[in-house]
Amino acid sequence: MAEQYDAIICGGSFGGLAAAQQIGGRVLVIDRLEIGEGETSASAVPLACLENMDMTQVIDQVHEDIIIHTRRRAQVLRFFPFCTFDYRRFCEDLFARTGADFVRTRISSARAGRVETTAGTFEAPLVIDAAGWRTSAPKREQSAARAPRKSFGIEARQPYRGEGLHFYVGPSRGSRRFYWAFPAGDHVRAGLATYSGHSDLSGDLERFCDDLGMGDPGAVHGGFFTSKLIDPVRDGMFLVGDSAGMCLPVSGEGIRPALVFGQVAGRLAERVRTGEMRLDEALRGYRSAVESRAKGYRVLERLQTILNVLPDPLFAQYARIIASDRVLPWAVRAYWNVASPDLLTSGRARDPLPAGIAA
Numbered sequence: 138m139a140e141q142y143d144a145i146i147c148g149g150s151f152g153g154l155a156a157a158q159q160i161g162g163r164v165l166v167i168d169r170l171e172i173g174e175g176e177t178s179a180s181a182v183p184l185a186c187l188e189n190m191d192m193t194q195v196i197d198q199v200h201e202d203i204i205i206h207t208r209r210r211a212q213v214l215r216f217f218p219f220c221t222f223d224y225r226r227f228c229e230d231l232f233a234r235t236g237a238d239f240v241r242t243r244i245s246s247a248r249a250g251r252v253e254t255t256a257g258t259f260e261a262p263l264v265i266d267a268a269g270w271r272t273s274a275p276k277r278e279q280s281a282a283r284a285p286r287k288s289f290g291i292e293a294r295q296p297y298r299g300e301g302l303h304f305y306v307g308p309s310r311g312s313r314r315f316y317w318a319f320p321a322g323d324h325v326r327a328g329l330a331t332y333s334g335h336s337d338l339s340g341d342l343e344r345f346c347d348d349l350g351m352g353d354p355g356a357v358h359g360g361f362f363t364s365k366l367i368d369p370v371r372d373g374m375f376l377v378g379d380s381a382g383m384c385l386p387v388s389g390e391g392i393r394p395a396l397v398f399g400q401v402a403g404r405l406a407e408r409v410r411t412g413e414m415r416l417d418e419a420l421r422g423y424r425s426a427v428e429s430r431a432k433g434y435r436v437l438e439r440l441q442t443i444l445n446v447l448p449d450p451l452f453a454q455y456a457r458i459i460a461s462d463r464v465l466p467w468a469v470r471a472y473w474n475v476a477s478p479d480l481l482t483s484g485r486a487r488d489p490l491p492a493g494i495a496a
């Protein structure tokens with residue numbers, strides 16, 4: 138007989154743990170790895186995310202400046218502070234707040250009410266797919282269920298001390314490379330990504346690390362960035378984070394939207410659990426909450442396509458325009474609002490959906 142829960146969360150990373158935090162009752166989190174293992178990202182977020190979630194204890198370093206290096210100049214942007222943080226501690230601390238059970242196993246399929254895994258079947262009226270770009274759809278349905286993934290990136294870590302989040306724009310050859318160096322206390326997270334999904338990047342990473350004076354990159358991790366928002370409801374389930382294509386195009390910032398929409402989905406699911414809403418109402422509310430941000434995603438998606446092929450002199454001009462006093466405040470506000478950290482809370486929110494998000 139299948140084990141019964143109030144809610145099952147497929148995936149125990151950013152989106153899944155943010156959702157689990159909002160749901161009371163008997164909640165199960167399932168992941169193929171232990172909580173806090175399998176980091177794919179550089180773990181940089183707007184500082185406000187961790188402040189609003191009361192998770193500042195996991196911060197490695199706060200960064201006031203973003204520095205964009207094009208071939209001829211470095212453009213310093215100062216808008217809202219970011220921070221680099223410790224992924225393992227973040228996940229472990231957030232999981233500890235959820236009160237959920239955890240099972241380490243591979244999910245073979247998830248749909249309304251039922252999750253099949255290599256450790257058996259689990260059932261719950263509420264299922265949230267937060268399994269990242271791979272999704273927890275059954276194998277034969279995965280190619281249709283997965284959000285498009287245009288970008289691919291890898292990164293390495295080496296001892297280093299520095300300030301600011303640094304981006305380096307590689308030359309345009311139809312598949313532009315974006316490099317980053319994010320200091321995080323005693324080390325730097327150095328990596329690169331392509332907007333074209335080109336994944337043979339080890340040689341470029343070695344050269345980049347060499348240029349930074351880091352030597353051999355050592356252990357490398359990474360993967361795909363989703364690049365297009367899809368319907369965040371499938372088979373009676375809430376989809377959060379990369380499983381719904383929520384990673385922001387252009388910047389590849391996927392943690393903030395996974396946390397924000399994870400909490401929104403969790404709050405709606407909690408209302409279903411407590412009998413305040415029907416599941417179909419909650420799913421409809423979630424879909425319209427996400428769709429209220431779809432225009433921002435579409436703008437970023439188009440911009441990413443253009444930036445991939447923009448000739449180098451025009452790219453430098455673009456960076457100057459964005460940094461100008463007339464454009465920067467408007468662009469920053471629009472970028473922030475796509476997945477506003479103001480929506481994040483530290484505890485289980487019993488209150489209705491926060492103002493500013495349609496449901």
Ligand SMILES: Cc1cc2nc3c(=O)[nH]c(=O)nc-3n(C[C@H](O)[C@H](O)[C@H](O)COP(=O)(O)OP(=O)(O)OC[C@H]3O[C@@H](n4cnc5c(N)ncnc54)[C@H](O)[C@@H]3O)c2cc1C
Nearest residue numbers: 148150151152169178179180181244268269378379391392
């Ligand atoms: C190189 C690189 C650097 C990045 N840097 C940043 C950054 O600095 N800041 C930022 O905001 N974003 C960054 N991103 C994007 C960010 O990593 C993702 O958008 C974010 O991790 C999405 O969170 P998620 O919870 O949706 O999915 P994930 O973090 O991918 O979590 C999915 C979870 O589901 C589990 N899972 C998957 N399939 C199964 C299965 N079949 N059975 C059981 N469990 C399963 C996985 O083990 C994992 O724990 C980066 C991405 C890459 C590739």
